[in-house]
Amino acid sequence: MSKKDHVKIGIVTVSDRASRGEYEDRGGPAIVDYLSEVLSSEWTPVARVIPDELYTITETLQELTDLEQCCLIVTTGGTGPAKRDITPEATLAVAEKEMPGFGELMRKVSLEKVPTAILSRQTAVIRGGSLIINLPGQPKAIQECLDAVFPAVPYCIDLLEGPYLETNESRLVAFRPKKK
Ligand SMILES: Nc1ncnc2c1ncn2[C@@H]1O[C@H](COP(=O)(O)OP(=O)(O)OP(=O)(O)O)[C@@H](O)[C@H]1O
Ligand SMILES: Nc1nc2c(c(=O)[nH]1)N[C@H]1C(S)=C(S)[C@@H](COP(=O)(O)O)O[C@H]1N2
Numbered sequence: 236m237s238k239k240d241h242v243k244i245g246i247v248t249v250s251d252r253a254s255r256g257e258y259e260d261r262g263g264p265a266i267v268d269y270l271s272e273v274l275s276s277e278w279t280p281v282a283r284v285i286p287d288e289l290y291t292i293t294e295t296l297q298e299l300t301d302l303e304q305c306c307l308i309v310t311t312g313g314t315g316p317a318k319r320d321i322t323p324e325a326t327l328a329v330a331e332k333e334m335p336g337f338g339e340l341m342r343k344v345s346l347e348k349v350p351t352a353i354l355s356r357q358t359a360v361i362r363g364g365s366l367i368i369n370l371p372g373q374p375k376a377i378q379e380c381l382d383a384v385f386p387a388v389p390y391c392i393d394l395l396e397g398p399y400l401e402t403n404e405s406r407l408v409a410f411r412p413k414k415k
Pocket of ligand 2: 311312313314315316320344345348349351352353354355356370371372373375376377379380
C-alpha cells in the first residue's frame with residue numbers, strides 16, 4: 236500500500252474535564268470538521284481524548300507518530316499558563332526539530348481576535364515523518380489558528396517525504412514553492 240492510500244491525521248484533545256466526560260469534547264470534532272472542509276484528498280482521523288498529564292501526552296504523541304505513522308498531528312488544549320497546562324512541554328519532549336514559526340503566526344492572528352492570545356505557548360515540532368501542531372483549547376481557536384498556518388502544511392509534509400495533501404482550493408490554497 237502506498238503512503239497516499241493510507242493518510243492518517245492524529246487529533247489529540249488534551250483536557251482533564253473532557254477526558255473524564257465532565258463535558259463533551261468539542262475540540263476534536265471541530266478539528267475533524269476543519270480538515271474535512273479544507274482537504275480534498277482522502278485521509279483518516281486517529282482521535283484521542285486525554286488528560287493534561289505529561290506522560291500520557293508524550294506517550295500518545297509517540298504512538299501517533301511512531302506506530303500510527305500520522306503525517307500530521309493536531310493537538311487542542313493545555314497550552315496556557317495554568318499549572319496543569321503542559322502540552323507544549325510534552326510536544327517539545329518528543330520533538331526532533333522545533334518549528335517556531337507556527338506558534339509565532341498563530342499568536343499573531345489570534346491577537347486580532349482576543350487579547351489573551353499571548354497566553355498560549357502553542358508551538359509545532361517535527362518527529363520522524365510527522366508534523367505536530369498545538370492549538371489552544373477554545374474550540375473557536377481551531378479555525379482561527381489553522382486558517383493562518385495551514386497553507387504551509389502540505390509543503391511541510393512534502394519536505395518530510397509524506398503524502399501529497401491536496402486542498403479544496405475554493406476554501407484554502409496550499410502554497411508549494413516547488414510544484415510536484
Ligand atoms: N475539548 C474541549 N471541548 C469543549 N470545550 C473545551 C475543550 N477544551 C477546552 N474547552 C473550553 O475552553 C476553555 C479553556 O481550555 P483549557 O484547555 O484551558 O481547559 P482548562 O480550563 O484547563 O480545563 P480542562 O483541561 O479540564 O479542559 C475550557 O475552560 C473550556 O470552556
Ligand atoms: N485564536 C485564539 N487563540 C487563543 C484563544 C482564543 O479564544 N482564540 N484563547 C486564549 C486563551 S484565553 C488562553 S488561556 C490560551 C491558552 O489556552 P489553552 O490553555 O486552552 O490551550 O490560548 C489563547 N489563545
